Amino acid sequence: MSAASPGLLRSARALLARDLRLVWRRRGDALQPALFALLVVVMFALAMGGGRQVLRDFVAPYAIWVAVLLAGLLSLDSLFRGDAEDGSLEQWLLAPVPLPWLVAVRVFSHWLTTAVPLLLAVPVLGEFLYLPRAQLPVLLLTLALGTPVLSLLGAVVAALTVGLKRSGILVALLALPLYVPVLVFGAGSVAAHAQGLDPSGALLLMAAGLVAAAVLAPLAAAAAIRIAQG
């Protein structure tokens, strides 16, 4: 009987359905990362004054990348903390499905509900900074490849700090150095494209990084959760 033993797909479906329901019930919160990124971009625009030329040529893609990265960083703490506090993580550990699988599904649902709204807001952010329309597809592509890597790397950090009462700035201190390569390749490929170069090399490297992170990060995060719950 399929009901007796939950398969990988069944457990993933249950977890996804739960997370989507939770986001829907707190849908006000779901907009916060996008609003935060919007404010960061507005800060950049205000700080640079009316320097439209400067904004367009030097700031826009990098500012958007940094805004998206910071917004993702702020939402990291919610990845496992709620589940740790109410005992859900204990039940994950005891479930007859591998913990790295549940972690991977959780990271995916977290990415889906925090990063995807950000990606949808990126065209608006681009308008604030006079981002040339021709650069928008490359920027979106780098973000679509980069934000899952950020979520996966961040999951390891979130799992390492989930045992602490308040992780606060520690999450940022641990995660930001890991984010550097993603930022360099992501923003770099937009810059290369802006200068008329072919960005596909950097994009392929990011895709390779995504594959590696998707395999390794859930294993590392699961090991960290096991330690934290012990």
Place this chain on the structure above:
Amino acid sequence: MTDAAPSPLLAARGLAFARNEVPVFGPLDFAVDAGEALLVQGGNGSGKTTLLRVLAGLLRADAGRVEIRGRPAAPASRAHAIAYLGHLPALKGELSVLENLEFLCGLHGRRPDQQPGDALAIVGLAGYEDAPARQLSAGQRKRVGLARMWLSPAPLWLLDEPYANLDLEGIHLVNRMIPAHLRSGGAALVTTHGAYAAPPVRTRLLELGAAA
């Protein structure tokens, strides 16, 4: 499962646990067979919860081993054999009681002959299916936890202070659920500080001393 030489559902062999080199319990030797309940008694801080967490696999024992059906416990065999009711409710406040139970069934599986709605009726929460879990009292959350155990396909229940927060009727409920579970071939480990209640079944007693 009856092998040629039936081995107990759960056995501890020289099981010991220490926190920062201070022994918490053990070494302990005991076995729990299908149809049996083991009552783990001891005062506050005597290591009852720690013992259950070690048996569930949430903590690693320092010495000795846990056997399930005669084999050393591996994560997979543990997950299929053990259902654990701890102090934390594992409920999401924003989700309804029924949604919470359905998620937990999706995670752990469910006895094919049981439905989440019926289990809620058994634990006396009929009519609360659509109530958000955050509105429940501590005792009602405990009852949802009992409903989760009832739905679980695992034969061995690890119940950590199942009587805590429950009213008199809730205590009777636990005392009815455990024998029913044992009759259907299950087993249970129940911790209690011995003050109130004990399930009226064939129980064996494991007394944990006060923390050294």
